[in-house]
Amino acid sequence: MAFVTRQFIRSLSSSAALHAAIKHVTIIGGGLMGAGIAQVAASTGHSVVLVDTSEDILKKSAKGIESSLKRVAKKKFAEKPEDGEAFIQKILKNISTSTDAASVVQGTDLVVEAIVENLKVKQDLFGALDKAAPEHTIFASNTSSLPIADIASSTARLDRFGGLHFFNPVPMMKLVEVIKAPGTSQQTFDSLLEFSKALGKHPVSCKDTPGFIVNRLLVPYMLEAVRLHERGHGSKEDIDVAMKLGAGYPMGPFELLDYVGLDTSKFIIDGWHEKDPDNPLFAPSPLLNKLVAEGKLGKKTGEGFYKHK
Ligand SMILES: CCCCCCC[C@H](O)CC(=O)SCCNC(=O)CCNC(=O)[C@H](O)C(C)(C)COP(=O)([O-])OP(=O)([O-])OC[C@H]1O[C@@H](n2cnc3c(N)ncnc32)[C@H](O)[C@@H]1OP(=O)([O-])[O-]
Numbered sequence: 001m002a003f004v005t006r007q008f009i010r011s012l013s014s015s016a017a018l019h020a021a022i023k024h025v026t027i028i029g030g031g032l033m034g035a036g037i038a039q040v041a042a043s044t045g046h047s048v049v050l051v052d053t054s055e056d057i058l059k060k061s062a063k064g065i066e067s068s069l070k071r072v073a074k075k076k077f078a079e080k081p082e083d084g085e086a087f088i089q090k091i092l093k094n095i096s097t098s099t100d101a102a103s104v105v106q107g108t109d110l111v112v113e114a115i116v117e118n119l120k121v122k123q124d125l126f127g128a129l130d131k132a133a134p135e136h137t138i139f140a141s142n143t144s145s146l147p148i149a150d151i152a153s154s155t156a157r158l159d160r161f162g163g164l165h166f167f168n169p170v171p172m173m174k175l176v177e178v179i180k181a182p183g184t185s186q187q188t189f190d191s192l193l194e195f196s197k198a199l200g201k202h203p204v205s206c207k208d209t210p211g212f213i214v215n216r217l218l219v220p221y222m223l224e225a226v227r228l229h230e231r232g233h234g235s236k237e238d239i240d241v242a243m244k245l246g247a248g249y250p251m252g253p254f255e256l257l258d259y260v261g262l263d264t265s266k267f268i269i270d271g272w273h274e275k276d277p278d279n280p281l282f283a284p285s286p287l288l289n290k291l292v293a294e295g296k297l298g299k300k301t302g303e304g305f306y307k308h309k
């Protein structure tokens with residue numbers, strides 16, 4: 001009995017220690033999502049290392065974070081703009097950058113991966129980080145569409161591996177899907193839930209099923225909009241206006257595809273089509289494929305379905 005009690009107390013205190021431990025976060029990938037996650041984590045008092053493959057990309061990420069913080073500060077300090085700059089600088093101080101993931105994970109409690117939507121590339125990254133990171137470090141992927149268990153299989157820490165799926169733009173979107181893969185321990189899952197709340201987000205619990213909740217519903221809808229247009233049944237402008245004014249969506253499907261990135265959208269669709277080739281919901285779109293082949297990836301390259309300034 002005394003043993004059970006001691007065990008119980010020890011497990012409670014180690015669980016509390018683990019929760020308290022998520023202070024130092026490494027974000028891998030400084031693109032649309034990684035930069036947003038870094039911004040939110042830094043804004044909520046976490047120390048953040050943002051990693052990407054080159055200094056040039058990291059400079060672009062830092063610039064993006066700063067301009068997003070300026071938008072936040074403009075609203076938050078509308079009455080006292082002089083306090084806005086101090087607010088921005090305080091948050092930026094919490095972020096450092098690196099091109100060497102293996103060296104920076106040595107001091108981290110949580111790794112959040114937000115790199116390209118490709119299973120092999122994510123597995124290679126996590127396989128290497130698994131050897132470099134301390135025992136207690138939790139790994140999480142921000143994948144939109146890949147099974148967390150498949151990504152985690154490249155590591156020996158299945159119990160400390162889960163999904164943290166954020167939404168774009170991260171500073172504005174309140175939801176985080178927290179994904180429990182079959183190997184994810186309850187303690188890890190609880191830590192990820194708690195971390196999401198510490199970021200000021202609203203977490204929902206998801207199973208490790210294709211697209212979790214949001215994308216399982218959103219991807220077929222967005223693809224059907226493109227097919228409707230490909231069939232000549234509506235202009236992209238009319239479809240966008242229709243869904244905004246008729247269904248109350250903040251963006252139409254073509255605006256949202258450009259916002260998300262057409263390359264990422266194509267990675268998601270191709271992956272699901274390969275796994276389930278007879279499912280008409282995931283059939284590839286010739287128009288989307290053409291735009292990606294032309295390097296028109298949406299807002300991030302200045303042109304996708306639409307031209308962007
Ligand atoms: C085919 C397969 C595809 C599937 C893809 C799945 C992808 C993925 O896995 C899941 C997703 O993320 S799915 C995608 C999920 N995402 C969605 O579905 C998004 C749908 N869209 C929306 O919710 C809204 O349109 C927005 C919130 C983006 C903008 O709000 P708006 O009212 O339409 O227009 P506004 O005038 O521009 O902005 C107003 C104010 O908001 C603030 N602010 C905005 N951005 C900011 C930033 N980055 N930083 C800081 N602040 C930012 C700012 O204060 C700004 O005022 P300012 O004076 O201009 O500074």
Ligand SMILES: NC(=O)c1ccc[n+]([C@@H]2O[C@H](COP(=O)([O-])OP(=O)(O)OC[C@H]3O[C@@H](n4cnc5c(N)ncnc54)[C@H](O)[C@@H]3O)[C@@H](O)[C@H]2O)c1
Nearest residue numbers: 029030031032033034052053114115116117143144168260
């Ligand atoms: N775009 C969205 O709306 C959205 C929303 C939710 C989740 N996601 C998911 O988040 C992930 C990232 O998407 P994104 O839109 O930010 O992509 P992005 O193309 O904007 O950024 C990806 C970044 O990762 C970097 N990168 C690639 N391989 C790397 C490596 N091995 N090490 C370090 N950095 C590397 C790239 O240089 C790039 O800067 C994907 O898995 C995507 O499915 C995207």
